[in-house]
Amino acid sequence: MKEFIQSLPKVELHLHLEGTLEPELMFELAKRNHIDIPFNSIAEVRGAYSFHNLQSFLDIYFQGANVLINEQDFFDLTWAYLLRCQDDNVLHTEVFFDPQTHTERGISFETVINGIHRALVQGTTELGISSKLIMCFLRHLDEESAFKTLQQAQRHQDKIVAVGLDSSEIGHPPAKFERVFKQAINLGFLTVAHAGEEGEASNISEALNLLKISRIDHGVRCSEDEELVKQLVRERIPLTVCPLSNIKLKVFDSMEQHNIVDLLRRGVCVTINSDDPAYFGGYMVNNFLAVVNAHPINKAEIAQFTFNAIEASFVNKHEKERLR
Numbered sequence: 001m002k003e004f005i006q007s008l009p010k011v012e013l014h015l016h017l018e019g020t021l022e023p024e025l026m027f028e029l030a031k032r033n034h035i036d037i038p039f040n041s042i043a044e045v046r047g048a049y050s051f052h053n054l055q056s057f058l059d060i061y062f063q064g065a066n067v068l069i070n071e072q073d074f075f076d077l078t079w080a081y082l083l084r085c086q087d088d089n090v091l092h093t094e095v096f097f098d099p100q101t102h103t104e105r106g107i108s109f110e111t112v113i114n115g116i117h118r119a120l121v122q123g124t125t126e127l128g129i130s131s132k133l134i135m136c137f138l139r140h141l142d143e144e145s146a147f148k149t150l151q152q153a154q155r156h157q158d159k160i161v162a163v164g165l166d167s168s169e170i171g172h173p174p175a176k177f178e179r180v181f182k183q184a185i186n187l188g189f190l191t192v193a194h195a196g197e198e199g200e201a202s203n204i205s206e207a208l209n210l211l212k213i214s215r216i217d218h219g220v221r222c223s224e225d226e227e228l229v230k231q232l233v234r235e236r237i238p239l240t241v242c243p244l245s246n247i248k249l250k251v252f253d254s255m256e257q258h259n260i261v262d263l264l265r266r267g268v269c270v271t272i273n274s275d276d277p278a279y280f281g282g283y284m285v286n287n288f289l290a291v292v293n294a295h296p297i298n299k300a301e302i303a304q305f306t307f308n309a310i311e312a313s314f315v316n317k318h319e320k321e322r323l324r
């Protein structure tokens, strides 16, 4: 099974570039940029990666991002992730970045996007890995900050395919960003949103109805609303599920209790993704293995995760044929 999963072609649709910052690179960038970090060793950093909910993770995740200063840092971060894609036979990836995490501390939007974009282009030419870039708004910040970020993105619309919504779900429902998403759609961006990760199923319906999203990031709490699950099946609305993330952030008590295989068998377009692999214990292969080790599942079902991801991706029909 391990070889089958290793060699299975994969498509990733839920990956935060800031969440790929491995402790080794964190130390290297801290040194390069003369930034103090509150850790003395790599082991100490890994020891701090024990979370009890989404917020306890986000606090560490935002702190880690402080070492990213120059365009080259964003290039190095993105390139290191693409090399992991190559290791895990990921052929196509649609990655998130959080510009506000950086602009709020004085790094320019251009520094961030130019470093990321250069690495993604090189990933295509040198590694044969195609990609799309999705800009997420931090939902704990206000609407005004999101509008400002959307404005900054307009100059780079050739590099950004969609906008998304991440950070603290509870207390920051989709409705808070209805007007921002409306403008993004008018400008020609596709939309996605984290919903139903820690927050309730109604956030999923709200994101679908108000933000007109093409797919739901996480969405695992859909199970709490039978009518919603039926809608997801009927309308083939994809969920970008992140199994290891859900266990690390205590969305489920154990992988055995995770609902991803149940949702797959009920006909929901579920996909497997790594979210923040440097923090949650693994990239794509490890996420597939974690699911398979906890749930009896056959090879055709495992391959269905990839077929679902191709279907849910933002590439054109021609590209979908190539990935199949």
Ligand code: HPA
Pocket: 016, 019, 054, 061, 166, 167, 168, 169, 194, 197, 245, 275, 276
């Ligand atoms: N949820 C919300 N925000 C995030 C996540 C997540 O899983 N990862 C990075 N930002």
Ligand code: ZN
Pocket: 014, 015, 016, 166, 194, 217, 275
């Ligand atoms: Zn996420």
